[in-house]
Amino acid sequence: MATPIAMPKLGLTMSEGKVIAWPIPLGEHVDKGQTVLIIESEKAEVEIEATAAGILRHIYVEPEEVVPCGSLLGAITAGADEPFDAEAFHADHHRPVASADQGMLAGATLGPGGAARAGAGEAGEPAARRVGRVLAAPAARALAKNLGFPLETIPGRGPGGRITKEDVEAFAERRRALRRVAEGVSLEVPQQGTGRPVVLLPGFGIDVAAFARQVPVLAQRFAVLGVNPRGVGLSDAPETEGYDVRTAAADVASLIEEPAHVIGASLGAAVALEMAFEHHDRVRSLTLVTPFVFASPTLLAVIDAWCAVGAMGSPTALAKMLLPWLFAAETLADPRARDRVERGLAEIAGRVSAPSLARWAAGLRAWSGTRADALGGVRAPTLVVAGSRDLLTPGAEALAQEIPGAKSVVVSGAGHAVALEAAEAVNEAILNHLAGA
Amino acid sequence: MARTLATTHAINEALHIALQSDPDVILLGEDIAGGGTREGEEIDEVGGVIGMTKGLCKAFPDRVFDTPISEMGILGTAVGAATTGLRPVAELMFIDFIGVCLDPLLNQAAKLRYMFGGKARVPLTVRTLTGAGMQAAAQHSQSLYWLTTGIPGLKTVIASNAKDAKGLLLAAIRDDDPVIVCEAKGILNDSCEVPEGDYEIPLGEAAIARRGGDVTLVGMGATVKTALQAAQHLAKEGIECEVVDLRSLQPLDEATVLSSLEKTGRLVVVDESTPRCGIASDIAALCVDKGFDSLNAPVKRVTAPHTPVPFAAVLERAFMPSAEKVVAAVHEMG
Numbered sequence: 215m216a217t218p219i220a221m222p223k224l225g226l227t228m229s230e231g232k233v234i235a236w237p238i239p240l241g242e243h244v245d246k247g248q249t250v251l252i253i254e255s256e257k258a259e260v261e262i263e264a265t266a267a268g269i270l271r272h273i274y275v276e277p278e279e280v281v282p283c284g285s286l287l288g289a290i291t292a293g294a295d296e297p298f299d300a301e302a303f304h305a306d307h308h309r310p311v312a313s314a315d316q317g318m319l320a321g322a323t324l325g326p327g328g329a330a331r332a333g334a335g336e337a338g339e340p341a342a343r344r345v346g347r348v349l350a351a352p353a354a355r356a357l358a359k360n361l362g363f364p365l366e367t368i369p370g371r372g373p374g375g376r377i378t379k380e381d382v383e384a385f386a387e388r389r390r391a392l393r394r395v396a397e398g399v400s401l402e403v404p405q406q407g408t409g410r411p412v413v414l415l416p417g418f419g420i421d422v423a424a425f426a427r428q429v430p431v432l433a434q435r436f437a438v439l440g441v442n443p444r445g446v447g448l449s450d451a452p453e454t455e456g457y458d459v460r461t462a463a464a465d466v467a468s469l470i471e472e473p474a475h476v477i478g479a480s481l482g483a484a485v486a487l488e489m490a491f492e493h494h495d496r497v498r499s500l501t502l503v504t505p506f507v508f509a510s511p512t513l514l515a516v517i518d519a520w521c522a523v524g525a526m527g528s529p530t531a532l533a534k535m536l537l538p539w540l541f542a543a544e545t546l547a548d549p550r551a552r553d554r555v556e557r558g559l560a561e562i563a564g565r566v567s568a569p570s571l572a573r574w575a576a577g578l579r580a581w582s583g584t585r586a587d588a589l590g591g592v593r594a595p596t597l598v599v600a601g602s603r604d605l606l607t608p609g610a611e612a613l614a615q616e617i618p619g620a621k622s623v624v625v626s627g628a629g630h631a632v633a634l635e636a637a638e639a640v641n642e643a644i645l646n647h648l649a650g651a
Numbered sequence: 652m653a654r655t656l657a658t659t660h661a662i663n664e665a666l667h668i669a670l671q672s673d674p675d676v677i678l679l680g681e682d683i684a685g686g687g688t689r690e691g692e693e694i695d696e697v698g699g700v701i702g703m704t705k706g707l708c709k710a711f712p713d714r715v716f717d718t719p720i721s722e723m724g725i726l727g728t729a730v731g732a733a734t735t736g737l738r739p740v741a742e743l744m745f746i747d748f749i750g751v752c753l754d755p756l757l758n759q760a761a762k763l764r765y766m767f768g769g770k771a772r773v774p775l776t777v778r779t780l781t782g783a784g785m786q787a788a789a790q791h792s793q794s795l796y797w798l799t800t801g802i803p804g805l806k807t808v809i810a811s812n813a814k815d816a817k818g819l820l821l822a823a824i825r826d827d828d829p830v831i832v833c834e835a836k837g838i839l840n841d842s843c844e845v846p847e848g849d850y851e852i853p854l855g856e857a858a859i860a861r862r863g864g865d866v867t868l869v870g871m872g873a874t875v876k877t878a879l880q881a882a883q884h885l886a887k888e889g890i891e892c893e894v895v896d897l898r899s900l901q902p903l904d905e906a907t908v909l910s911s912l913e914k915t916g917r918l919v920v921v922d923e924s925t926p927r928c929g930i931a932s933d934i935a936a937l938c939v940d941k942g943f944d945s946l947n948a949p950v951k952r953v954t955a956p957h958t959p960v961p962f963a964a965v966l967e968r969a970f971m972p973s974a975e976k977v978v979a980a981v982h983e984m985g
Contacts, residue, residue, distance in 0.1 A: 351916070351946055351947045351948060352943045352944055352945070352946040352947075353916045353944060353945055353946050353947040354947065355944075356944035356945075372948070372985050373985035376985070378947050378948070378985075379916050379947040380947075
């Protein structure tokens with residue numbers, strides 16, 4: 215028996231919704247509860263979970279199409295060879311509703327287990343930086359207060375982005391997993407995979423989600439440690455003047471016991487370089503993605519804008535501002551790709567607070583230019599990855615020539631966010647480099 | 652193997668035990684003897700509208716009374732008898748008829764102990780049928796237990812199974828205050844294991860009908876059955892429900908409701924009566940007032956709509972709470 219996937223009615227005023235993406239390819243297996251569909255309604259993206267396990271058998275509505283609530287969007291069958299008549303099924307299950315009032319019935323077609331979970335706050339902004347009153351269940355408020363967590367820091371996964379008790383518990387669990395690096399400072403270090411350690415160091419103002427497209431590949435062979443530096447993610451944000459790059463390197467060095475493959479992007483590459491200078495016994499190899507030793511005037515101006523817009527509390531505005539600086543024209547030319555990276559960027563960049571941005575900006579300025587003469591002293595096998603369209607660190611490839619024996623890969627048509635934009639090329643270069651190091 | 656009894660038979664047994672164990676107990680109502688005590692005639696008694704008092708007039712001929720069709724008369728007599736020291740068990744055939752005899756209940760039975768400074772007592776029991784589902788239409792299908800629950804001085808109980816129906820009725824008859832014993836139509840023909848002999852279920856104690864840690868479903872009378880069906884369905888989805896059977900609406904076992912809510916953080920009240928000023932709203936208010944920090948989702952009420960009970964079977968089914976509606980409410984609360 216096939217299970218319908220219909221456009222849900224998520225609110226009283228919702229009469230139609232837009233299909234954004236089908237994350238599971240047609241014909242592939244889907245687990246019950248797995249996100250099978252992403253829709254957009256009233257500016258919020260909502261993940262729709264599969265109500266049954268099976269094969270995503272048929273897709274009736276393609277991404278970007280807007281359809282009324284209750285419209286049949288897809289079908290799941292238990293097996294790939296189960297008899298299935300797409301037209302007959304459509305006739306039986308396509309129940310679009312014309313008006314908002316009749317729409318109550320459409321919600322019911324979600325059926326058991328059809329709990330739609332909104333990943334964003336009511337205003338369509340990513341939940342982490344909600345401005346104004348935080349939506350939270352009373353039990354969540356009480357527990358958060360009891361544990362001493364400000365509600366604003368806890369991502370809400372309940373209906374409409376509401377923080378539930380489970381969210382607070384999950385947050386507390388993640389807080390417990392923090393690793394202590396210095397007196398009063400613990401960092402969030404998500405880990406995945408087993409093998410020799412690989413350390414991932416994200417760039418300015420973003421967390422290890424910046425390596426989202428590298429982690430699954432690297433974790434197949436290595437123990438991948440993503441390090442969220444001070445003030446980023448759940449990591450502690452000590453109230454110091456600035457966060458300096460040398461301290462960041464010392465933080466990372468204290469996390470690893472054996473030499474690791476160290477991969478850093480942009481400001482993370484500066485931290486990686488600092489590790490190679492000061493903690494070379496912890497560095498098996500170095501991968502510098504869009505690195506710099508002198509911050510260009512453009513980079514400094516963008517960091518300035520980042521801090522200013524970041525303080526305004528609108529992740530979407532921040533993402534729109536950053537988009538043309540981080541991604542190449544080739545990516546921006548495709549409206550769907552642009553929308554996708556903009557949403558992703560809003561989600562990631564929205565998670566770092568304005569004071570943390572200001573402290574890292576101070577650290578970046580202070581470090582810029584201090585290590586130009588030291589590159590010749592790097593002993594670890596080094597790979598430099600650059601993007602041909604990178605506007606922020608145009609000297610990345612030249613930097614490779616200063617490091618003895620360093621190789622470089624320039625990805626054509628990619629910008630500063632090359633690891634996200636050209637993940638396959640970057641992953642291949644990294645895997646080759648690590649295999650030889 | 653222990654014996655099982657239908658609810659109707661368990662109630663009959665409780666009345667028999669009450670009459671036998673206390674000579675002050677009397678029964679009165681319309682057709683509860685049904686002519687069975689008429690001198691010189693050997694006719695089988697009617698035993699009330701669904702035969703629940705069958706056999707009692709023969710066993711206790713001077714204590715089981717047929718009355719004229721006058722609820723005012725039945726309740727007036729019963730309240731008076733109670734104040735003189737008897738323990739009358741009056742049958743109000745359907746709770747829908749309460750409007751006719753509200754004054755003896757509301758202004759006399761409920762007030763006497765209070766107004767006489769404890770010197771008077773009214774050990775009255777009123778048995779009455781409640782609920783829809785038998786196509787008895789708008790004037791014979793209501794669940795008006797919220798009305799008696801809301802009157803200070805009255806106690807109100809409603810059983811969800813035969814065993815509790817027997818124990819609650821015995822406790823009600825022996826209580827020194829007026830108790831309204833609601834008999835939910837939806838469970839009258841259901842059977843379960845019923846202990847032999849004399850036992851009481853204390854007024855004011857809820858029961859846990861099913862244990863679970865994810866969602867609390869609160870029911871009373873027939874809606875306990877509805878909640879249990881929903882719990883079974885939700886368990887297949889991995890959602891474990893705890894089902895609380897209130898049993899006693901006044902006094903209310905707040906502690907059992909609140910401690911279950913504390914465990915689960917989510918609560919749905921399933922109530923067969925209409926939504927305004929009802930038990931579901933009362934329980935929801937209790938949760939918000941005294942269980943606020945336990946709430947992990949909005950309290951949901953699954954009740955009948957704010958309409959008279961329809962006669963047509965299909966409409967009556969749509970009117971009543973169902974397991975599907977409870978499941979939908981659980982999904983909706985997120």
